[in-house]
Amino acid sequence: MQSFARRSIDLVAAAALVLLTTGAASGQDVPTSRAYPGSFWISSGAVGPAEPENLLTQVGVEQGITVWERDAWFVVPFASLRLSADSQGYLWNNKHPSMLGVKLVRRVPGGVVQGGGGVMFERVEGSNDGQHPTAFANYWAGWTADRRAHLGGAPAGFPGHIDASSGLLSGADPENWLTAFSAQQGVAINRSKIVSIVPYAGGVLAFDSKRRPWENRATYDLGVKAVRPMVGGIVEAGLAHRRQHQLLLDHVDSGPVAFVNLWIGWNPRTISSR
Helix, strand or coil, X not given: CHHHHHHHHHHHHHHHHHHHHXXXXXXXXXXXXXXXXXXXXXXXXXXXXXXXXXXXXXXXXXXXXXXXXXXXXXXXXXXXEEEEEECCCCCCCCECXXXXXXXEEEEECCEEEEEXXXXXXXXXXXXXXCEEEEEEEEEEEEECHHHHHHCCCCCCCCCEEEEEEEEECCCCCCCXXXXXXXXXXXXXXXXXXXXXXXXXXXXXXXXXXXXXXXXXXXEEEEEEEXXXXXXXXXXXXXXXXXXXXXXXXXXXXXXXXXXEEEEEEECCCCCCCC
16 A cells, blocks of 8 residues: 555656646647647546556547538548556556547537547457447537636636547457546636646546446546646646445445546647547
8 A cells, every 4th residue: 555655646746747847838829720630648547446556547649630521510530549558457457449430520519529430459358350340429518727728728717527428449348338427527726827726526437338347337536636738738637535336346435546637639629539
């Protein structure tokens, strides 16, 4: 437990360094070209009490090209790559799917709705099969700081967001339909383009069609984070008390977690691929 605490402290220290060294947002406008929407993100932190002393790091990049648009509608072929690794070596956390696909995107007030499909590339354990059909639907919307920070503005007011996704999203478990809902609401207790402090509450509900214990969890967080906006992105780091309910096992645990998140998008005023 002491080694885990030391790793958590190291993680928060690294986060503080990132927050202090990342370039601040300028008054420059975010590019509005619609040709090449894409994003890059990193997330690292403790999984939570359901996987004690396990640190999970995820990296993702997506690049698309808008081939058709009309008003708030877009058709976007895209390629994406995601890498995930943890400190405990669990198979469900260690994966590297890539995807080629096409999606239909609709801008809505404060967010985006998108759905599509394609081919996912990732080898199934114990098999040579590495290509699988994929389909997905996603809705994301943010208000106040979440929207402004993703465009390079200072967090303000009552930042929050909601996110819902569903689909064949795991190349290592290709026939398993995954669904997740999340929401977060915060209060910006100071408003700065350098670093803002945001106490928040949030939750994630996830389940699947194959009834994997690690895919069926309800997670609740109460914490505080430091948020630093950048042009086209945001970096944040924080601490939270996390309560996790393993739904199939009917088991509840709680404990502290630390995390660092970075998200950068290009052409974000047109299509958000968060």
